[in-house]
Structures are given as structure tokens and as C-alpha cells.
Amino acid sequence: MDYSHMCPKYETAAELLGKKWSGLIIRVLLGGPKRFKEIKEQIPDMSDKMLTDRMKELEQSQILKRNVYPEMPVRIEYELTEKGLGLEPVIQSIQDWGEQWC
Amino acid sequence: MDYSHMCPKYETAAELLGKKWSGLIIRVLLGGPKRFKEIKEQIPDMSDKMLTDRMKELEQSQILKRNVYPEMPVRIEYELTEKGLGLEPVIQSIQDWGEQWC
Numbered sequence: 001m002d003y004s005h006m007c008p009k010y011e012t013a014a015e016l017l018g019k020k021w022s023g024l025i026i027r028v029l030l031g032g033p034k035r036f037k038e039i040k041e042q043i044p045d046m047s048d049k050m051l052t053d054r055m056k057e058l059e060q061s062q063i064l065k066r067n068v069y070p071e072m073p074v075r076i077e078y079e080l081t082e083k084g085l086g087l088e089p090v091i092q093s094i095q096d097w098g099e100q101w102c
Numbered sequence: 103m104d105y106s107h108m109c110p111k112y113e114t115a116a117e118l119l120g121k122k123w124s125g126l127i128i129r130v131l132l133g134g135p136k137r138f139k140e141i142k143e144q145i146p147d148m149s150d151k152m153l154t155d156r157m158k159e160l161e162q163s164q165i166l167k168r169n170v171y172p173e174m175p176v177r178i179e180y181e182l183t184e185k186g187l188g189l190e191p192v193i194q195s196i197q198d199w200g201e202q203w204c
Binding site for chain 1: 110111112113114115116117118119120121122124125126185188189191192193195196197199200201202203204
């Protein structure tokens with residue numbers, strides 16, 4: 001069997017999850033929509049710039065979406081898409097394995 | 103809740119799985135112990151150097167072990183450790199998500 005041809009989708013998914021902080025941001029958002037500041041509070045070791053960069057990547061990958069509420073002052077919340085919500089069992093399985101073996 | 107402190111084990115595991123080809127090498131070895139040439143045959147798009155480098159990393163992470171059989175000519179096989187075998191459900195969940203969404 002030639003496994004090379006099975007690779008693109010696995011690799012795309014694994015690479016995304018393997019980026020530092022991405023898994024944590026997704027996990028925080030599994031708890032429901034959050035504002036930037038709320039995410040930051042739950043991951044204080046991450047810099048603002050890093051969080052901004054990762055959020056942009058996750059938005060481009062359609063893992064999360066950005067909701068803008070036209071209030072005064074304007075309110076912006078980040079929420080997982082259906083695609084992002086589908087990562088819950090994946091992140092859990094990585095976490096379980098890490099807890100047991102790393 | 104501060105998620106920063108949950109990160110090291112998750113990050114270690116996710117980073118390992120996110121490296122190009124690592125998931126495929128592990129998947130091939132889930133089929134049983136293999137010689138270098140046999141792994142190569144199943145992932146022909148990967149260079150010999152890349153396979154050698156990844157195998158060394160996976161050996162250092164104790165995901166796989168190298169068995170040397172003192173025959174003539176000497177036979178070397180690569181086999182997943184218990185830690186490596188534990189990755190089966192993880193890789194499957196990444197693959198399932200990738201198939202559905204990537």
C-alpha cells in the first residue's frame with residue numbers, strides 16, 4: 001500500500017494542531033464564545049501578538065469565526081465554527097496520550 | 103481557569119504528530135515491524151534523508167525502537183513501542199477530522 005496519497009488531509013490537520021498554542025486556544029473556545037481579553041486571561045503565558053497571529057490563522061482555516069456586535073463600545077467575540085467544534089475529540093485524544101506518555 | 107499550565111504535555115504530543123511524515127511513518131508501523139526499505143516503499147514521496155531523520159526523532163521520543171538481528175547480512179527492523187502503539191486512536195481521530203473538514 002502506498003500511504004503517500006493519504007497524506008494531504010492528515011498532514012494539514014496535524015500541522016494545524018501542532019502549532020504552539022493552537023490547541024489551547026481551541027480548547028478555551030470549546031467553553032463557548034470569548035472576547036480576546038477573556039482568551040488571553042486563560043492563557044496568560046502567551047503574548048498578545050502570538051494570540052493575534054494564531055487567531056488569524058485559525059480564522060483563515062475556518063476553525064473559528066469573529067463576530068462583531070455593533071454596540072457602544074463595539075463588542076467582538078470569537079467562536080468556534082462547526083469545523084472547529086469537530087476538533088474536541090481530536091484534542092482530547094492528543095491530551096490523553098500526552099498525559100499518559102509525555 | 104488558567105490553561106497555560108495544561109500545555110506542556112499536549113504541546114509535546116501535538117508538535118510530534120504535526121511534523122511532516124511522522125504520522126504516516128507511525129501509521130505504516132501500526133501494520134507491524136518493518137525494515138527501512140519496507141517503510142520507504144509505502145511512502146515513496148519521502149526522501150531517504152527525511153525518513154532517516156524522522157526515524158531518529160521518533161526513536162528518541164521512544165515512539166519506536168530499532169531491533170538489530172545478528173544474521174548474515176544483519177537485519178534491522180523498526181517497531182512501535184507501547185507508547186507508539188498508543189497513538190493509533192490519536193492518528194485515527196486526526197485523520198477522521200481531516201477527511202471531513204480539510
